Amino acid sequence: MVNPLTPLVDGAYRFSVAPMLDCTDRHFRVLMRQISRRALLYTEMVVAQALEHSNHLDRLLDFDEIEHPISLQVGGDDPIMLAKAARLAEAWGYDEINLNVGCPSPRAQAGNFGACLMAKPDQVARCVEAMAEASALPVTVKHRLGIDDLDIDSLLMAFVDRVSIAGAKRFAVHARKAWLEGLDPKQNRTIPPLQHQRVNELKQQRPQLTIEMNGGLNTPADCLQALQICDGAMVGRAAYAHPLRWQSIDEVIYGEPPRSINASQVIRGLVPHAETHLHRGGRLWDLCRHLLQLVEGVPGARSWRRDLGIKAQKAKADLNVLHKAAQQLEDAGL
16 A cells, blocks of 8 residues: 555645635544545645744644645745744645645635635736745645636746745645625626636646646546646545545545445544544534535435434533434445
């Protein structure tokens, strides 16, 4: 078996679960690690300014060892702050640090980070260079095809050329442009059309760069198709909404022996993590809100989700809720 921390192709993890706000917290990452031992997992985006001023870095940066390989995604436009973030990521034990140049939210625009930085490749390059010099971690960038009217292949090529020279090791390309005016973040995930061919062409024009396809990859088969040309496949909402859909990913992408994984096994595997979280003063619902997506398309699924939601949200909910939820699934053969 290949060491799960070892990338397969020139620093490229062949499959990753995209950073998603309010989704890819440490609890969901531990859930996904029950399903894939090999996927690169991302944190939610952490704003560099928050790291600069926080008195509780553990709340922003802590993760469980089981989550490796894991990348810290940061947002910002200040090279000095981002260099500090890179040093923190290395000290905390992350495997990579990723700069968000794809978020189109009004908050990101107001802070001059995220997708709006695609109009400022020199600024992104200064940030990446500072991050690369500050730590030994690989620095990667997640970005869009373009923004607003800055959406032609020559500009995309110029962006990745400039940023790669600065030290970016991988480009995770969301195969859509972003409209910074007129569309909200949710609409920007669906309304601009997918243009996978443009990502493929970027890889073909720049074969020496490590290019990862993101956007509209809804099944393992989609990922395999993307990997015919690109170095990596990144999945976002389809991983969160349908986690068990990806139970074969280590087999089909990494060639590992087949594993049969069901919902009850995932829940049983989360018990040690849940116990630690409760011991630290956390609530069971922090974790269980992610479990509601585990069971779908089978008789009794809605009832099971409703029952788990009601019980897990109670103030004194304990591990018995998890054990009973798993037992219900086992009794149903799930």
